[in-house]
Amino acid sequence: MKRSLYTLGHWFDKRLGFRDSLLPMLTHPIPRAAAGPMGWWYIFGSASLTLLVIQILTGIGLSFVYVPSADKAYDSLLDLNYSQPLGWFLRALHYYAGSGMVVMVLAHMTQVFLHGAYKYPRELTWVVGVVLLLCTLGMFFTGQVLRWDPDAYWGLAVAGSMAGRVPWLGPDVVRLVLGGPVIGGDSLSRFFALHVFIIPGALLFFLAIHLWLVIKCGVSAPPVPGQVVDPQTYDEAYHRELKSGVPFLGDALLKDIVCSAVAVIAVVVIAAVVGPKGPTGPPDPTLGGANPRPEWPFLWLFALLSLSPPEAETFIILVFPVLLIAVVFLVPFLSNRGERASSRRPVAVLAVVVAYAVLGVLTYQGATSPWSPQMTAWSSDPVPENLVRNSTPLQLQGAVVFQNKNCRNCHALEGVGGRRGPDLTMVGTRLTRDQLIDQVSNGTPGGGNMPAYGKQISPAEMTALAEFLTNMRPQGMPAAKPASARHDEKEYP
Amino acid sequence: MHPSDPAPAPPEALPERRSFLRWLTYGLSAVAAVVMGVPFIGYLLGTWKKPVEWVRLGPLSRFPREETRTVVFDNPIRRAWDGVTARTGVHVRYQGKDSQQKDQFLVLAINCAHLGCPVSWFPQSGLFMCPCHGGVYYATGERASGPPPRGLFHCVWRVRDGELEIQAPHYPTLQDTLTESDNPTRRTS
Numbered sequence: 050m051k052r053s054l055y056t057l058g059h060w061f062d063k064r065l066g067f068r069d070s071l072l073p074m075l076t077h078p079i080p081r082a083a084a085g086p087m088g089w090w091y092i093f094g095s096a097s098l099t100l101l102v103i104q105i106l107t108g109i110g111l112s113f114v115y116v117p118s119a120d121k122a123y124d125s126l127l128d129l130n131y132s133q134p135l136g137w138f139l140r141a142l143h144y145y146a147g148s149g150m151v152v153m154v155l156a157h158m159t160q161v162f163l164h165g166a167y168k169y170p171r172e173l174t175w176v177v178g179v180v181l182l183l184c185t186l187g188m189f190f191t192g193q194v195l196r197w198d199p200d201a202y203w204g205l206a207v208a209g210s211m212a213g214r215v216p217w218l219g220p221d222v223v224r225l226v227l228g229g230p231v232i233g234g235d236s237l238s239r240f241f242a243l244h245v246f247i248i249p250g251a252l253l254f255f256l257a258i259h260l261w262l263v264i265k266c267g268v269s270a271p272p273v274p275g276q277v278v279d280p281q282t283y284d285e286a287y288h289r290e291l292k293s294g295v296p297f298l299g300d301a302l303l304k305d306i307v308c309s310a311v312a313v314i315a316v317v318v319i320a321a322v323v324g325p326k327g328p329t330g331p332p333d334p335t336l337g338g339a340n341p342r343p344e345w346p347f348l349w350l351f352a353l354l355s356l357s358p359p360e361a362e363t364f365i366i367l368v369f370p371v372l373l374i375a376v377v378f379l380v381p382f383l384s385n386r387g388e389r390a391s392s393r394r395p396v397a398v399l400a401v402v403v404a405y406a407v408l409g410v411l412t413y414q415g416a417t418s419p420w421s422p423q424m425t426a427w428s429s430d431p432v433p434e435n436l437v438r439n440s441t442p443l444q445l446q447g448a449v450v451f452q453n454k455n456c457r458n459c460h461a462l463e464g465v466g467g468r469r470g471p472d473l474t475m476v477g478t479r480l481t482r483d484q485l486i487d488q489v490s491n492g493t494p495g496g497g498n499m500p501a502y503g504k505q506i507s508p509a510e511m512t513a514l515a516e517f518l519t520n521m522r523p524q525g526m527p528a529a530k531p532a533s534a535r536h537d538e539k540e541y542p
Numbered sequence: 543m544h545p546s547d548p549a550p551a552p553p554e555a556l557p558e559r560r561s562f563l564r565w566l567t568y569g570l571s572a573v574a575a576v577v578m579g580v581p582f583i584g585y586l587l588g589t590w591k592k593p594v595e596w597v598r599l600g601p602l603s604r605f606p607r608e609e610t611r612t613v614v615f616d617n618p619i620r621r622a623w624d625g626v627t628a629r630t631g632v633h634v635r636y637q638g639k640d641s642q643q644k645d646q647f648l649v650l651a652i653n654c655a656h657l658g659c660p661v662s663w664f665p666q667s668g669l670f671m672c673p674c675h676g677g678v679y680y681a682t683g684e685r686a687s688g689p690p691p692r693g694l695f696h697c698v699w700r701v702r703d704g705e706l707e708i709q710a711p712h713y714p715t716l717q718d719t720l721t722e723s724d725n726p727t728r729r730t731s
Binding site: 120203210212225227231232234235331332335341355458459467504505506 | 715
C-alpha cells in the first residue's frame, strides 16, 4: 500500500517536478531567532492569510443564495438570515473574519514597521503589502454596499457627492461610481463586480507577489540593537546567518498555526454570539431618517471630514487620502538602512503611537458622530421637568417655542437631544438676553452652523424663547452680564 | 562577461523577409489589441442615459399656496430591476401666480447639496434639515447654515392639463445639477 502510494507520488512528481522546485522553496532556511520566542512577532501575516481563506470560503458560500439585484438583494439577505440553514452564521462569519483580517493586516504592518523589516532588501515587499492593505479595505468598502440597506443606499449617495467634487471630470466620475444617472441596480452590480471579481483578483495577484518576495528576500531576522542595515553588507551577513537557520516549513510555523487557530476560533465565536450584521431595513430612499456611516475601518476618515471646516472638505475627500497612501508607500524609501530595533528608533515608535492615538480618537468620534442632528429630538425628547418646574407662563411658552422650532434637533438639554450645537442647559450663564436674541435671529455670523431664525419666528415667540433661555441656569448661578457692565464687577473678572 | 569568454559572433543581419514578418507579427498583435481594447474600455467607461421624461406629481389643488409638500414617486430613470431603490421624492412649494397669471412652483430635490443625504421639511420652523451633517435650508431652498456649499437643487417643472409635472431627476451633484441654468461649470447631462 505504502509502496504503491510512493510509486504514484513519484509518477506525479516526475511530471510536476515539485520536489526539485517547490519543496526547496518551502523548506528554505529562515534565521534561527525568528523561530525562537521572537517568532511570536511573526504570526500576524499568516493569520491574515488564514482569515482571507475564510473570506473566500464564506464569500463563495454566500454567493449560493445572495442575489446582486437591486430589487431582490435585500430579500435574499433576509432569507440568508432567517431561512437558509446556517445562512446567518455564514453572513456573520464573513463580516467578522473580514474585520479580523483588517486587524491582522494592520498588526502585521505595525510589526514590520516597528522591527524595521521593510528596510533593504524588503522595500518592494512593503510596497506590495500596502497594496494588499488597500485591497483589503476596498473589499470592506464594497462589501458594505452589497448589504443593500439604507446605509448602503445613502453611502452610495455620499460617495457619489464626493466624486462630484472632482474638478472638471466630476459628473463623469459620479456616473462611473454609480453606474448610471441614479443610485440603483447598476450601482449594486458595479460594486458586486468589484467585490467578487476585480478586487479579489487584484488581491490574489499581489498576494502571490508578496509571498514570492517573502521567499525570495527571506524572512527578516529579529532586530538586534546596534546591528545596522547596510545594503552593501546586508546580503552577505544574512546568508551567513542562514547557515544556522531552520527550515521555513517546519517547527517555525507552529506559532503561526497557533495564532491562526486562535484567530479562527475567535471570529467563529464572535460570529456565533453576535450574529450577522444587518441589513437594517429595505433600501427605500423615501423612508427618511438616513444617517449613513461607513464601516469601522473608515470611521476615522468620516470623523476627520465631519469635524473639519467646509472649506477643507474637498481637500480631505480628494487629496488627503492620496497623500496619506503616498507617505505609507514611501516609508522604505525614506529610510531603507540603519538601525532596525525599535529601541533605537524613537521617531518610528512615536509615529506608531501618534498614528494609533489619532485613529482611535477619530474612530470613537466617528462611531458616536455627535455632529449629526437628531431629527426627531424636537418631538420625542421632552424638556426636562426640573428645568421648567418654577417657570413663569412666559418661560413655559418659550420652552414650547424651543421644541416646536426644532431647536432641540441640534441643541441638547441636559445631554438629551442633538449635539450639533452646544448644550443649552446653562446658556443663561453664558449669554445675555440681547446676545441670545441676536444669536437666534441672525444665526452664526458669516453663515456658520446655526441658521438665522429671524424670519422663522414671530416677535412674540422670540420674546418667550429669550425669556426661557435667559433663565436656563442652575439655581444660584448669576445670569450673564453684558461685557460693558463687566469691569465694575470685581468678583467676576 | 568573463574575460576568457570568446567574443560573441557579430549579430548577423536578419534576412529582410524574416524582419518584415516580425514587424508584421507586432503590427497584427497591436491591431488585435486595439480592436479588442477600444470597445471594451468604451463599455467599461460608458453609462446609460435616458431621454427627458416627465413625471406627474398630481393636480394643482394638491399644493396649497406657500406650503411645502413632499411628493414621493417612482423615478422613470431606472432599470427594470431597481425595486424600491427607484422610489424618490421632491419637495414642492406652490408660490401663487406671477404677473402673467401663471402658476409658479418651486420643486426641490430631496438630496442635500453637501453630500446627498435626504433633507426633511419642518413646517414648524420653516426649514429643511439634513440628518447627516446638519445642513439647513430655508423654504426657498436657499442655504441657511451648515456645510452645504449651495442651496438645494431645483427640478425642472411644468403644468400640463392641470397637473404639475417635473423632469425625472438624476442624482444631482455640484457640477451636474438638475437645471441648465443651475450648473456652475460645464453642462447638464
